[in-house]
Amino acid sequence: MTDAAEPAILVRGLTKRYGSLTAVDGLELQVAAGETLALLGPNGAGKTTTVECCEGYRVPDAGTVRVLGLDPRRDARRLRPRVGLMLQEGGVYPMARPQEVLRLFAAFHADPLDPDELLERVGLSDTRRTRFRDLSGGQKQRLSLALALVGRPEVVFLDEPTAGLDPAARRRTWEHIGELRAAGVTVVLTTHLLDEAEQLADRVAIMDRGQLVALGTPDELTHGQRARLSFTAQPDLDLADLAAAVGARVEQPRPGRYVVHAANDPQLVARLTAWLASHDVELGELQAGKRSLEEVFLRLTAEEDRT
């Protein structure tokens, strides 16, 4: 068992280059035992490289990675039985059937879950004898998830676990990941879906171009330093007139999306809606205080774009 004080995953100054491209650049990250961390970022942010360094597939050019206190490459033999993983590529024999693949992976572990019960749990009982290549995208992903779980792992790495799934299948996968969290398993998942990170993770690490640009609980990330109010309406309102009416600075960061820089109080909302009413402008969304994770994400990754 891991010491409660010792992080399940420790990443120190991780740097990984592919030729002239620096995929991960001095990354610092800790994941506590039992925590679910989402690595969020656009394509090419270095999420997969980070996870694959933790899984032992990549050798870091600099820095150290420890999983359950072990080196993913040097201590692979001791670490692998305790880790479950899900790759972006399915990684399953196209001609093999879910039941036999799950039984095979179970045979690699000393005390695996019952393969048939696990198939039932992820909803693959009816397709346990269907060849992998004939499964739907959602069924393939669920089998990959089951393969990650069959060895009763203490740490699970899920690389885009819901990529290509329809909303219903995505929700089912979220439920399985939620169960892992409830069972005290440490989970690291990569995603470029903001709602997925918000829904599943205790903490979200936003990566861009190999670097960590933000780290915190979804609440911490979405609570801005400045009090503010944002709303959507038709584009190109008269900002000066509106600002005078509400008594605060107003910006339009994107066409049709407005931010009022003032403490959110009922009078402010009343003045805003009064102005909208007198100008016959229909209100879209109104959000007070809390920024959406999407705003945080776009702002952070856009800042990077300008450099």
Added chain:
Amino acid sequence: MNERDTPMLRAVLAQAAMELRLLVRSGESLLVTFGIPVGILVFFSVVEVLPTGERRAVDFLVPGVLALSVAATGLVAVAIQTAFERKYGVLKRLGGTPLPRAGFLAAKALAVAAVLAVQVALVTVLALSMLDWQPQGGGLAAPLAVLLGTLATTALGLLMAGTLRAEATLALSNAAFLVLLVISGVTFDAGTLPDALAAVGRALPVGALGEALRVAFDGGGFARGPFVALVVWSVASVAVTTRTFRWEP
């Protein structure tokens, strides 16, 4: 010993069983590993149209067909299967399980050995019981030659699978199989080929294995030249393959 340690024997046997099931599940692979060698043996033993020298067709054919069976498994079936395992990320995914690479290779070797055992049994029993094959020896030299030939052809097959695209491996391994079939003196006496070509054929693994088996079954024991060729091929191909094999797609 930790209670989470991998049950290694169980893991390797489960992996070997999986490999074997997949080899058998592929119709193309069965055709190459069993269909073609047995077909050649039966057809050309019964219908004596081939220039097989002075000896009876069956005595000439059995060693060649055994050599061809070995190549069909190692160079073709295993190469193609492994190439697609790499392409589909299966090798990468297995690398993330507690099954170590040595265990994975042991499992593959066991699966190859199982297929080979059936091939050898099929060819020899068929030849002995129905085609009146009468070997004069080979109890020691023949198994050793088959072992070396399997090592060499399987390593060559994995060399392709671990470096080329899966589609290229598919094409190249089948092409190599056909060329070896023609120039290695499997179905007809290589003496009828141009000398240079015949020499090349004898130096390649299938030709060397066929010749080693032919001498052994004739009661000639260990044929020096062919055995040297087999050892050289085995050592060289294993050395190159272990240095170049890529596990990831």
